[in-house]
Amino acid sequence: MDTPTLDARGLSCPQPAFLAKQKLAELKSGTLQVLLDSATSRDNVTRIARNAGWTIVEEQDAGTFRLVLTK
Amino acid sequence: MSTLSKFFTSRWGPIITGVIIGVLAPVLVKLGNPGNMGICVACFTRDIAGALGLQRAATVQYIRPEIIGLVLGALVAAFLFREFKPRAGSAPLVRFVLGIFAMIGALVFLGCPWRAWLRLSAGDWNAIAGIVGLIAGIGLGIVFLQMGFSLGRSRPASPAMGWVMPVVMIGLFALLVLAPMFGRDANGAPIGPIFFSTTGPGSQHAPLFIALAVGLAIGFLAQRSRFCTIGGVRDLILMRDTYLFFGIVALVVAAFVTNLALGQFNPGFEKQAIAHTDAIWNFGGMVLAGLAFTLAGGCPGRQLILSGEGDGDAAVFWLGMLVGAGFAHNFNLASSAAGPSPYGPAAVIVGLVVCVAIGLTMRERIAQAVFGTASGE
Numbered sequence: 001m002d003t004p005t006l007d008a009r010g011l012s013c014p015q016p017a018f019l020a021k022q023k024l025a026e027l028k029s030g031t032l033q034v035l036l037d038s039a040t041s042r043d044n045v046t047r048i049a050r051n052a053g054w055t056i057v058e059e060q061d062a063g064t065f066r067l068v069l070t071k
Numbered sequence: 072m073s074t075l076s077k078f079f080t081s082r083w084g085p086i087i088t089g090v091i092i093g094v095l096a097p098v099l100v101k102l103g104n105p106g107n108m109g110i111c112v113a114c115f116t117r118d119i120a121g122a123l124g125l126q127r128a129a130t131v132q133y134i135r136p137e138i139i140g141l142v143l144g145a146l147v148a149a150f151l152f153r154e155f156k157p158r159a160g161s162a163p164l165v166r167f168v169l170g171i172f173a174m175i176g177a178l179v180f181l182g183c184p185w186r187a188w189l190r191l192s193a194g195d196w197n198a199i200a201g202i203v204g205l206i207a208g209i210g211l212g213i214v215f216l217q218m219g220f221s222l223g224r225s226r227p228a229s230p231a232m233g234w235v236m237p238v239v240m241i242g243l244f245a246l247l248v249l250a251p252m253f254g255r256d257a258n259g260a261p262i263g264p265i266f267f268s269t270t271g272p273g274s275q276h277a278p279l280f281i282a283l284a285v286g287l288a289i290g291f292l293a294q295r296s297r298f299c300t301i302g303g304v305r306d307l308i309l310m311r312d313t314y315l316f317f318g319i320v321a322l323v324v325a326a327f328v329t330n331l332a333l334g335q336f337n338p339g340f341e342k343q344a345i346a347h348t349d350a351i352w353n354f355g356g357m358v359l360a361g362l363a364f365t366l367a368g369g370c371p372g373r374q375l376i377l378s379g380e381g382d383g384d385a386a387v388f389w390l391g392m393l394v395g396a397g398f399a400h401n402f403n404l405a406s407s408a409a410g411p412s413p414y415g416p417a418a419v420i421v422g423l424v425v426c427v428a429i430g431l432t433m434r435e436r437i438a439q440a441v442f443g444t445a446s447g448e
Contacts (some may be wrong), residue, residue: 012384014300021310037158
């Protein structure tokens with residue numbers, strides 16, 4: 001099964017959070033994987049997703065934050 | 072450390088940062104900074120441009136320690152919390168141009184977004200037109216963001232790149248302390264290389280080490296909390312996210328109370344410190360600045376904080392502001408207390424044309440490439 005992925009690494013504010021919000025609204029439910037490379041974007045996407053009722057699992061590997069958002 | 076980190080990235084982080092800026096900025100005015108200019112990233116960058124001889128308006132030349140402190144405070148915070156990440160490559164030339172026009176717009180109004188809110192909190196009602204313009208500029212930037220505007224991705228860079236801006240700041244501090252002078256001309260005027268105003272706003276400053284300490288403290292806090300006066304309005308409109316917005320509210324309330332307590336609250340339009348009463352170009356200047364800051368991703372304070380974290384693109388934006396200050400004064404674009412200069416309004420219109428062109432043309436390519444699918448679990 002393919003997991004929709006938003007690779008927002010290297011993008012500056014507000015793009016990571018804004019793109020994630022758009023994608024979450026489009027999906028409505030399911031799973032979205034978001035790749036980020038800054039703590040600020042990680043915090044912003046986490047906050048946006050949590051406020052929209054998504055659960056978040058975070059992993060960090062070699063400078064990349066991988067958020068798996070599920071609803 | 073983890074608890075502290077969570078606190079500053081909680082809802083309270085921007086609020087505490089806003090309160091600290093709101094209290095310390097009027098205190099810096101009390102200690103010697105120009106009126107309603109406890110901290111102004113645009114004005115202070117302009118003063119640095121003057122001190123370096125990039126513009127020769129004799130009343131606005133000083134190396135402001137607050138700017139140095141903001142970058143170095145952010146650097147310390149980024150190191151302590153392992154967020155120092157040298158990176159660059161996201162349309163640096165476009166960011167440089169945006170920095171130039173952001174500065175021109177800010178100097179037509181006479182202040183950055185921080186100072187716009189500080190002026191309001193001190194009773195300078197001319198700031199209202201500027202703030203309305205700022206919000207309009209941010210709104211225009213949001214339209215471009217919704218159309219897919221992007222300056223593209225940055226990439227990780229070598230550690231040396233991340234150190235450039237902090238080292239530049241250390242160099243500026245050395246020039247501030249040493250104030251080298253190569254001689255005087257036939258009239259006895261200094262020939263540089265460093266110029267410090269003897270009259271006007273550039274000659275008004277709080278004690279050096281207090282100003283530096285305030286800059287360091289705010290730089291540290293703003294790095295942790297992500298405080299941003301453009302982001303506060305932008306995220307509220309774009310995503311209904313109030314996280315940064317309450318930082319602005321906290322700044323205004325704290326500065327209002329502090330100004331009242333210090334006897335610095337003077338409500339009215341006339342005779343405000345380093346301000347003019349032309350509402351149209353207070354508005355117009357900040358439309359340009361708001362648009363340019365939004366396209367670049369954050370207010371000038373935030374750009375300095377990012378540059379302290381190793382963001383080379385944010386540093387280029389600030390260098391654009393520094394050069395923009397040179398243009399603003401050498402081309403007679405900056406306003407004065409008497410009002411807009413004869414050429415400032417035309418420069419704002421040129422800036423708006425350039426920024427709209429940037430907003431319209433730099434889009435889609437990245438947005439289309441962002442989404443994809445990956446093999447999931």
